[in-house]
Amino acid sequence: MTETGRDPFSQLLYPMLSEQPSASAALVDALAAAPLEKAAESDRLRRELIEGHAEEIAACAQRVAQCFRGGGRLLACGNGGSATSAADLAAELLHGRGLPALCLTNEVAVVTAVANDVSFDDVFARQVIALGRRGDVLVAISTSGNSENLLRAASEARRRELATIGISGDGGGRMAAEEAFDHCFVVRSSSVHRIQEVQTTLCHLLVELVQESLEGRACA
Numbered sequence: 001m002t003e004t005g006r007d008p009f010s011q012l013l014y015p016m017l018s019e020q021p022s023a024s025a026a027l028v029d030a031l032a033a034a035p036l037e038k039a040a041e042s043d044r045l046r047r048e049l050i051e052g053h054a055e056e057i058a059a060c061a062q063r064v065a066q067c068f069r070g071g072g073r074l075l076a077c078g079n080g081g082s083a084t085s086a087a088d089l090a091a092e093l094l095h096g097r098g099l100p101a102l103c104l105t106n107e108v109a110v111v112t113a114v115a116n117d118v119s120f121d122d123v124f125a126r127q128v129i130a131l132g133r134r135g136d137v138l139v140a141i142s143t144s145g146n147s148e149n150l151l152r153a154a155s156e157a158r159r160r161e162l163a164t165i166g167i168s169g170d171g172g173g174r175m176a177a178e179e180a181f182d183h184c185f186v187v188r189s190s191s192v193h194r195i196q197e198v199q200t201t202l203c204h205l206l207v208e209l210v211q212e213s214l215e216g217r218a219c220a
Contacts, residue, residue: 041191075102075157088200121148140164142173155180164182166185171188
């Protein structure tokens with residue numbers, strides 16, 4: 001019988017049981033340098049976004065704070081990884097700050113029902129129709145800025161007099177080109193990973209500024 005870990009089948013299932021080739025020093029150095037380079041790029045993009053749009057970010061936070069003062073709520077949405085970002089924003093406001101916020105991707109039954117019976121393009125717009133009220137805020141997050149369901153949600157939100165905030169990446173896509181949002185922040189990168197990292201920072205910055213405004217401290 002072939003020694004366990006040496007026969008092809010065992011090697012496929014348990015490669016760690018056999019001696020593995022060692023990585024070269026150059027490869028180890030390259031792997032160690034990669035996260036530092038990516039972190040530096042994310043930091044550059046954060047500075048570019050925040051320093052270039054400081055006044056608009058502060059104004060956006062004031063608008064969200066105004067919504068909460070008036071008894072309104074924030075609705076967040078996105079697709080894929082951006083759905084996770086939207087859920088994180090809503091959770092930070094709701095659980096972390098005790099503020100009324102909903103993530104429209106969380107209702108799986110609603111999302112799949114609308115997608116199946118109507119269109120995936122309407123999964124967020126239908127919820128805006130049901131839940132959105134004048135004075136509320138819609139936040140749509142996308143890495144490309146081209147998601148039809150986000151654009152339809154923004155259009156419906158504007159029709160119902162909600163404030164609309166778009167957070168996009170790359171060149172901004174249709175979210176920026178069609179001026180579908182009252183505020184639209186674009187992370188100027190073609191890397192989905194860097195875009196999402198910076199978008200997360202922006203969302204948490206907005207939460208902090210909203211909290212400062214609600215506590216009577218100046219957003220700066």
